Amino acid sequence: MASTVQQRLNEVAAVGQEIAETGVAYLDGKFTPLADAKVSIATHALQYGTGVFEGIRAYWNPAKEQLYVFRLREHFERMAGSVRIMRITLPGDPDALSEIALELLRKNGFKSDVYVRPLAFKAARSVKVALQGLRDGFGMYAFPLGAYLPTGGLAARTASWRRTSDDAIPARGKLTGAYINTALAVDEAHDFEADEAIFLTADGHVSEGGGANIFMVRDGALITPPVTDDILEGITRDSILQIAAELGILVGERQIDRTELYVADEVFFCGTGAQVAPCVKIDGRVVGDGQIGPVAKKIGEVYFGIAHGDDKAHPEWRTAVYR
DSSP, X not given: OHHHHHHHHHHHHHHHHHHTTSSEXXXXXXXXXXXXXXXXXXXXXXXXXXXXXXXXXXXXXXXXXXXXXXXXXXXXXXXXHHHHHHTOOOSSOHHHHHHHHHHHHHHHTXXXXXXXXXXXXXXXXXXXXXXXXXXXXXXXXXXXXXXXXXXXXXXXXXXXXXXXXXXXXXSSSOBGGGHHHHHHHHHHHHHTTOSEEEEEOTTSBEEEESSSEEEEEETTEEEEOOTTTTOOOOHHHHHHHHHHHHTTOEEEEOOOBHHHHHHOXXXXXXXXTTEEEEEEEETTXXXXXXXXXXXXXXXXXXXXXXXXXXXXXXXXXXXXXXX
């Protein structure tokens, strides 16, 4: 597994190099070559992590020759909430930002699955440690992206790093500086040859993965931690709760003990980046029978079908890019 983890890290590094050299980005109110979309070394957000971001996926359907953005407006609605925490002003409402995202994708002419990254940040060149009275900036870029986490069954490890609490650095919003917490936990997981980390809250309950929400199946019920257990209020998480209910699966939101994951029938992660990623081993212990379970398999099939536009359900979740 060590070689598998390292291979994926190498692939991520290669993607990072590619997006640094190609494509069109949006910055300071205009579209520009991605290579020219730069900020000063003195930028406040670079020094102190005072920014907010989103992760949005678009899925290419070759049969229909169409690129579908998954739950586009909901991402900018969440971003509008996150910037309130950081006292950042966005350059438009969710509808206006959605149009910028669509135009960005059209200008790049993508014909593959794509990841879109909007970023709002404190753009002032200042060493003042504060939020008010500082100029705001906004940018957006996109790049091709396949699976961020393995979807064929991954290994996870409970992090020694605890999830930051809402009264310290809120996990509810996608705050750039908060992802130091994620980086430490995921890096530790990789040191132990695992693919993903699992955070615990300050009182020892399961919170979420390093960069994804978490679900478990016990006695036929699909269970996930509540939004009050220091989790990102995930859009994919919300989608899966709706899909599961429509499939007739009993769903619940409650606190989860660490050892419940050891005795669960199934465990899987979900998120814009992670998509639906089943977990077959936690802390060296096999989950269930060590195979991808029927609940994760079915939910994954339905999720990908809807996102790609092959399943006609939930048309309101898809926004077509090309006219």
